[in-house]
């Protein structure tokens with residue numbers, strides 16, 4: 609189970625509950641089309657692929673993204689929903705005592721959008737005990753997707769920066785040779801470890817990319833540098849943890 613994940617630090621996984629994912633996709637499409645004031649069609653994925661037609665500038669596209677994030681988060685418990693859709697792969701990674709990122713991040717990359725995601729890794733800053741679920745609402749491939757450096761090459765790249773902090777070219781060479789653009793069709797998600805380098809390039813595919821990303825970690829795993837209580841909620845706890853928490857609350861914390 610999850611041997612690809614251990615080796616590479618990422619895996620592309622299929623939804624356990626495709627009808628629930630279809631429903632979430634439709635909800636995202638409905639909110640999006642209400643925001644842009646356009647009639648929807650029978651073709652949900654087609655509607656999402658052509659979202660860019662509604663925007664004249666990158667600023668308008670970003671304003672839309674922020675409104676969509678806040679409306680979706682207020683209407684749907686996205687953290688719970690996404691966990692349920694992919695539970696069989698996620699629960700073995702994080703265990704039964706789970707923290708979930710409070711608000712998902714939505715990424716909207718229209719064709720030729722001039723601000724792709726800069727190369728980065730989430731940890732440090734975030735905890736190295738986090739898994740990120742990267743969930744596209746459209747089919748993502750080539751430049752419409754995101755690139756990832758696998759675990760081995762993320763480690764080589766991190767070591768390279770440490771030894772040669774000013775050698776930008778050497779770092780770019782590692783990236784160019786080993787980063788892979790992820791092919792993630794709708795119905796699947798990319799799950800990846802927070803220690804992997806990743807980013808995106810300008811979308812040249814002529815269709816919009818709309819995806820979300822959200823993080824899960826074990827309640828008892830070490831926190832990152834950010835205030836855990838500010839960014840995460842408890843998603844679920846085991847029966848044993850409930851007894852322990854109750855005990856601590858009554859006998860130790862009062």
Ligand SMILES: O=C(O)CCC(=O)C(=O)O
Pocket residue numbers: 715725730740742754806807808819821822
């Ligand atoms: O979707 C993207 O382009 C970036 C996402 C990202 O950085 C993340 O999920 O951590």
Ligand SMILES: [Fe+2]
Pocket residue numbers: 728729730806
């Ligand atoms: Fe990231």
